[in-house]
Amino acid sequence: MLAKGLPGEFDSRYVGSPSVIKTGNILIMWxxxxxxxxxxxxxxxxxxxxxxxxxxxGDDQTVDANSDCTGTVTLNGSGSTDxxxxxxxxxxxxxxxxxxxxVLLGSEETLEHEFSLGEHTVTLVVIDxxxxxxxxxxxxxxxDNTPPEIDAAFVRVCEDKYRIEYSAYxxxxxxxxxxxxxxxxxxxxxHVTYGQMTEYEPDDDCEVEWDDGILEIEGSNIFLKxxxxxxxxxxxxxxxxxxxxxxxxxxxx
Numbered sequence: 490m491l492a493k494g495l496p497g498e499f500d501s502r503y504v505g506s507p508s509v510i511k512t513g514n515i516l517i518m519w520x521x522x523x524x525x526x527x528x529x530x531x532x533x534x535x536x537x538x539x540x541x542x543x544x545x546x547g548d549d550q551t552v553d554a555n556s557d558c559t560g561t562v563t564l565n566g567s568g569s570t571d572x573x574x575x576x577x578x579x580x581x582x583x584x585x586x587x588x589x590x591x592v593l594l595g596s597e598e599t600l601e602h603e604f605s606l607g608e609h610t611v612t613l614v615v616i617d618x619x620x621x622x623x624x625x626x627x628x629x630x631x632x633d634n635t636p637p638e639i640d641a642a643f644v645r646v647c648e649d650k651y652r653i654e655y656s657a658y659x660x661x662x663x664x665x666x667x668x669x670x671x672x673x674x675x676x677x678x679x680h681v682t683y684g685q686m687t688e689y690e691p692d693d694d695c696e697v698e699w700d701d702g703i704l705e706i707e708g709s710n711i712f713l714k715x716x717x718x719x720x721x722x723x724x725x726x727x728x729x730x731x732x733x734x735x736x737x738x739x740x741x742x
Contacts, residue, residue: 539619540572546613546627558661560631584616636725637665643731653685662719674711
């Protein structure tokens with residue numbers, strides 16, 4: 490007599506403790522019927538044992554945000570194992586599923602996914618052929634390490650007058666902060682704001698004064714410097730000189 494299950498589930502005549510052997514993932518139990526007076530018949534049962542899968546979501550990863558302020562990450566569940574698989578494989582695992590906050594990201598063993606700026610906890614759930622599950626978490630961090638781009642210029646509005654203009658652009662921050670903007674002339678710094686009018690005349694002498702809101706400069710080798718910062722603390726700066734007129738002789742070193 491042969492049945493799947495435990496002895497006693499298929500024939501109540503068998504009493505006492507069975508003999509047991511385990512081979513691979515099969516557990517075999519039997520009763521020697523001669524010992525219980527059943528005319529030399531042997532009661533035999535077997536049970537296929539299942540080893541639970543072990544999910545492995547891979548190491549935590551930290552990546553830089555790209556120009557779209559997202560980070561591309563490869564999620565790799567190939568380290569997941571199941572002892573019932575063919576040696577050297579994990580083929581007893583029949584399902585891989587990646588989730589973030591309960592939302593399915595994909596159902597591949599290896600999955601490429603774009604994550605937004607910040608920290609993410611991703612869960613891998615695996616299922617084996619016996620419908621047994623296991624899960625494992627991995628942490629994904631997308632960092633913004635790119636400083637903002639700073640543009641600045643002396644915009645000529647007439648012969649010797651210029652309007653100060655500047656702007657900042659960033660991959661993750663909508664409006665980066667301008668920390669400071671100043672013109673350096675005659676060894677001194679003069680803080681300016683966007684739209685500041687400046688009158689500049691190259692001269693070997695050096696003189697600076699404010700006249701009715703206009704910064705008037707006579708001198709050489711002046712420049713505008715602008716410093717900006719994004720929401721992640723990345724700073725950048727730029728340094729520009731007034732455009733040269735035909736007869737200007739300015740040293741921009």
